[in-house]
Amino acid sequence: MVQAYRFALDPNVGEQAALRSHCGAARAAYNWAVSWVTATWWQRRAEQSYGIGDEQLTPWRPTSLPALRKAFNEVKHTDPRFAGWWADNSKEAYNTGLANAAAAFDNYTKSKQGVRAGRRVGRPRRKSKRGARLSCRFTTGAIRVEPDRRHVTLPRLGTIRTHENTRKLQRRLAAGTARILSATVSLARGRWFVSFQVEVIRDARNPARQPDTVVGVDLGVKHLAVLADNTGTIRYVPNPGHYDNALARLRRLSRRVSRRRGPDRRAGRTASRRWLKADAERNRVHHRVANLRTDALHKLTTKIRAEYATVVVEDLNVAGMLANRRLARKVADAAFGQIRRQIEYKGEWAGGVTVKADRWYPSSKTCSNCGAVKTKLPLHVRVFNCEQCPLVMDRDANAARNLAALAAAVKAGTGVAGDQDAQASNPRGADRQTRATTRPRKLPGGRAGGATPHQRTEARDPRRTEAATLQ
Numbered sequence: 001m002v003q004a005y006r007f008a009l010d011p012n013v014g015e016q017a018a019l020r021s022h023c024g025a026a027r028a029a030y031n032w033a034v035s036w037v038t039a040t041w042w043q044r045r046a047e048q049s050y051g052i053g054d055e056q057l058t059p060w061r062p063t064s065l066p067a068l069r070k071a072f073n074e075v076k077h078t079d080p081r082f083a084g085w086w087a088d089n090s091k092e093a094y095n096t097g098l099a100n101a102a103a104a105f106d107n108y109t110k111s112k113q114g115v116r117a118g119r120r121v122g123r124p125r126r127k128s129k130r131g132a133r134l135s136c137r138f139t140t141g142a143i144r145v146e147p148d149r150r151h152v153t154l155p156r157l158g159t160i161r162t163h164e165n166t167r168k169l170q171r172r173l174a175a176g177t178a179r180i181l182s183a184t185v186s187l188a189r190g191r192w193f194v195s196f197q198v199e200v201i202r203d204a205r206n207p208a209r210q211p212d213t214v215v216g217v218d219l220g221v222k223h224l225a226v227l228a229d230n231t232g233t234i235r236y237v238p239n240p241g242h243y244d245n246a247l248a249r250l251r252r253l254s255r256r257v258s259r260r261r262g263p264d265r266r267a268g269r270t271a272s273r274r275w276l277k278a279d280a281e282r283n284r285v286h287h288r289v290a291n292l293r294t295d296a297l298h299k300l301t302t303k304i305r306a307e308y309a310t311v312v313v314e315d316l317n318v319a320g321m322l323a324n325r326r327l328a329r330k331v332a333d334a335a336f337g338q339i340r341r342q343i344e345y346k347g348e349w350a351g352g353v354t355v356k357a358d359r360w361y362p363s364s365k366t367c368s369n370c371g372a373v374k375t376k377l378p379l380h381v382r383v384f385n386c387e388q389c390p391l392v393m394d395r396d397a398n399a400a401r402n403l404a405a406l407a408a409a410v411k412a413g414t415g416v417a418g419d420q421d422a423q424a425s426n427p428r429g430a431d432r433q434t435r436a437t438t439r440p441r442k443l444p445g446g447r448a449g450g451a452t453p454h455q456r457t458e459a460r461d462p463r464r465t466e467a468a469t470l471q
Contacts, residue, residue: 001349002181003200007152008163009185009192018157019185019192022093023134028081029097031126033068037061037105038123063105068098090156092138099137134187143183145170145196152194154183162194169196177201189287190280204351207309215308216403218363218396219316219339221330222382225300228400229308230408236396237300242292243333246285253282297335301342305350312355312403313340314363355407367391368401 011019040061047057062068072094076082086094104124110116141155149166153159172178181197207213215229224239260275271279304311321331340356347354357363364384365374372388377395384391384398391398 001200001202003198003202003349004195005166005169005198006193006195007166007169009152009194010161010163011192015157015160016192019136019187020134022089022136022157022185023187024129025086025089025093026097026100026136027127027129027132029072029094030101031097032072032075032079032081033098033101034104034124034126036068036071037063037101063102063109065099065102068102069095072098090138090141092140092155093136095139096135096137135184136186137182137184139182143180143196145173145180147174152183154185154194157185160194163191169198172198172200189290190283191287202349205306205349207350207352208307209309211309213308214310214312214404214407215304216312216363216400216406217304217314217339217343218400218403219314219334219336220396221327221334223396224334225339226394226396226400227304228397228404230404234397234400239334240292240296241333242289242296243329246289250282250285253278253285257282293333293335297338297342301339301346304343305346305352308352309350310353310355310407311343311347312357312407313343314357314361314403315359316340317359353407357403357406361406363399363402363406364395366398366402368393368398368405 040058043058044060061071076086076094101124107116107121108123111121138155142153143155144153145151145166146153146159147170149170151159151161152166169178173180177200179199181199183197184195186193186195209229213229213231215227218226218228220226221239223236225237227233227235227237257275257278260278261269261272262275262279263269263271316336318331318337321336322328324331344354362373365377366372367374367384367386367389369391370386370389372386374387377384382395384393384395386392
């Protein structure tokens with residue numbers, strides 16, 4: 001399996017300049033690729049406005065990675081934007097930007113065609129020098145972890161000291177159970193990191209409990225997680241609330257930043273030293289909160305996976321929860337999406353099973369004793385009181401018990417929500433909206449250059465096509 005190992009770096013001044021140069025080269029190559037392709041779109045749109053036929057329009061420029069790489073290698077020697085400095089960086093830096101551009105155009109094309117799932121992807125745009133994330137990936141060359149476990153070697157960058165020990169990866173490399181595929185350097189939270197993509201030989205682990213023990217994980221705001229297994233054990237994991245604990249300090253530091261002279265691009269004003277100092281102090285608090293949250297989530301998910309072989313989690317609509325202005329800060333601080341993602345991939349590492357409950361499965365409204373489902377259960381009601389049986393218990397614990405029982409229903413194929421293959425008798429949950437109308441999709445037509453390459457096939461809105469046929 002493929003796994004990532006991430007280590008913090010301690011580069012000196014010269015190494016930091018080289019890292020920024022490589023990441024800037026990746027951004028420059030990405031912007032060149034986006035401009036090179038979209039220029040054809042605008043040209044074709046202008047030619048169409050002149051009345052030129054489709055057969056005589058400027059040909060489409062390809063967006064695949066080999067085509068972009070070939071075109072870039074031809075212009076980098078003569079283009080004044082690259083001719084003077086392109087040789088200062090590794091070829092992998094430019095390949096990173098071109099690969100990202102090819103992936104962006106591919107995602108845009110598939111999204112317009114309706115092939116790509118998820119939210120619609122817009123047309124690729126150029127990356128700003130101020131807002132772009134600094135990152136560069138190396139796939140060839142000297143990529144290794146030094147035996148002293150305190151240095152890593154990267155192409156053209158040389159040997160860089162790491163802030164933390166690399167023994168976890170170096171042991172596997174020395175034993176022959178791991179092979180480095182690529183390395184990515186990035187600037188995050190005020191520090192440089194290197195992430196190794198490693199192919200690892202990992203043996204399946206035996207859980208601490210019996211293999212047939214199933215646990216349901218109910219995520220929430222009051223308690224970060226409630227764990228209930230099929231043996232009757234119920235445990236509560238308190239919500240650390242890292243952001244809330246630092247909120248008072250962040251407010252004080254934000255007021256300090258607002259009272260000092262900050263940058264203003266419209267007025268051409270640069271930030272003062274006192275503003276930069278105050279902003280750096282505020283950012284350190286944000287970085288600490290993010291690091292504490294990441295550490296707590298990894299410890300929680302690792303503990304769950306080391307104890308249970310089968311874990312049932314909910315497919316929560318986290319994006320929809322963030323639209324609630326009263327709960328957005330709490331939900332974002334809890335990081336529900338990260339918990340589910342870590343439980344899934346760590347389960348694959350350990351050879352376990354992860355069952356995802358359907359998003360509309362009423363785990364909180366269903367009685368874990370008799371199976372009766374309530375029509376409504378407001379969020380402020382924290383105790384589940386069944387009207388059909390004498391069950392009275394905490395609503396989160398009741399939901400976790402229902403999730404644990406869901407794994408047995410999925411294996412039996414009874415059609416309960418969460419079974420990927422079976423159909424439930426009433427798949428609509430008690431809280432699911434009955435409105436079936438959808439927002440009409442706009443007719444395909446790029447803002448830049450009229451129809452884009454993927455629209456050469458007769459792609460039309462099926463409802464409008466049917467109406468035109470009836471007329």
